[in-house]
Amino acid sequence: MSSKPFGLIESAKNGLKVFTFVVASADFERKLIQSIRVFPIATALMLVIAYLFGGFSDRTDPYIARDTVVLILKIFIAIIPTTFVIFFILADWLKKSEGKRITAAQSKFAFTDPFKLPSQIMHGYKLAFITGRPPTFTGLTGDRYSADDLATCTLNPEHIPPVMDCDCGFYAFKELRDAQFELSINPGAFLIDVDLFGVGFEYGRGFKAESQLVNSLKIPNRCMRCKIFAPIRFVTTYKMGFNSFAYWKWEVRCRMCSATFKEEDTVEFSKMNKHLGISARI
Numbered sequence: 001m002s003s004k005p006f007g008l009i010e011s012a013k014n015g016l017k018v019f020t021f022v023v024a025s026a027d028f029e030r031k032l033i034q035s036i037r038v039f040p041i042a043t044a045l046m047l048v049i050a051y052l053f054g055g056f057s058d059r060t061d062p063y064i065a066r067d068t069v070v071l072i073l074k075i076f077i078a079i080i081p082t083t084f085v086i087f088f089i090l091a092d093w094l095k096k097s098e099g100k101r102i103t104a105a106q107s108k109f110a111f112t113d114p115f116k117l118p119s120q121i122m123h124g125y126k127l128a129f130i131t132g133r134p135p136t137f138t139g140l141t142g143d144r145y146s147a148d149d150l151a152t153c154t155l156n157p158e159h160i161p162p163v164m165d166c167d168c169g170f171y172a173f174k175e176l177r178d179a180q181f182e183l184s185i186n187p188g189a190f191l192i193d194v195d196l197f198g199v200g201f202e203y204g205r206g207f208k209a210e211s212q213l214v215n216s217l218k219i220p221n222r223c224m225r226c227k228i229f230a231p232i233r234f235v236t237t238y239k240m241g242f243n244s245f246a247y248w249k250w251e252v253r254c255r256m257c258s259a260t261f262k263e264e265d266t267v268e269f270s271k272m273n274k275h276l277g278i279s280a281r282i
């Protein structure tokens with residue numbers, strides 16, 4: 001549920017490291033001010049070194065020629081402060097564009113007052129993975145939840161989701177086709193039908209709300225391995241996660257693709273709803 005990092009210039013491929021780190025403009029400015037403090041110390045150090053190596057003496061064979069000392073001093077007096085000024089202008093530009101980005105995100109609200117609750121029922125569709133033992137819903141961002149759950153905020157424990165400027169809260173698309181499109185680019189996920197409750201925000205294409213009830217889980221038409229035959233049950237495999245931890249991932253497979261699985265690594269369709277906590281009313 002972390003917010004999207006705002007990169008100064010997205011040039012990770014060509015190795016311009018200075019410009020690829022994730023920059024929150026305030027943080028950038030703070031670091032800049034901190035580094036300015038080093039400037040007088042560095043200047044003093046330069047002068048001492050120049051003095052020790054004879055840069056200021058009238059000797060004919062100093063370790064450092066007088067011209068070199070003058071040149072370095074010029075750099076310190078002119079070029080470095082100019083660089084700082086340029087970086088401050090850059091920091092200001094960053095701040096402005098970040099502000100614009102936040103305003104743009106806020107204008108996506110369909111309501112001018114986000115606390116004016118939509119009077120319609122917040123029904124929607126979304127994607128979830130099924131992971132762990134016992135099998136549990138896991139959002140695309142990694143948060144695990146039961147079929148009837150309250151949202152929590154992983155970024156700020158003081159939040160009671162949903163919070164307007166934060167990513168916390170349960171999301172769902174209004175239209176099935178939006179969720180289906182999302183599914184086509186997340187082939188390991190399942191499509192679920194949900195109702196959202198509590199405080200909710202309405203966006204152009206979906207909702208974000210306080211609590212969520214999963215009504216049903218759509219079983220895919222094809223085996224998730226061979227993509228040829230119809231699936232007959234859920235099986236689980238142990239996967240390596242992106243963050244170096246391993247987890248059990250559930251998918252549906254056909255008779256052939258699930259033949260080698262042990263009894264305890266399979267779940268029948270009818271029993272999966274019970275594991276996930278989807279009530280029998282649907």
Ligand SMILES: [Zn+2]
Binds near residue numbers: 163168
């Ligand atoms: Zn939050």
Ligand SMILES: [Zn+2]
Binds near residue numbers: 226229
């Ligand atoms: Zn198969």
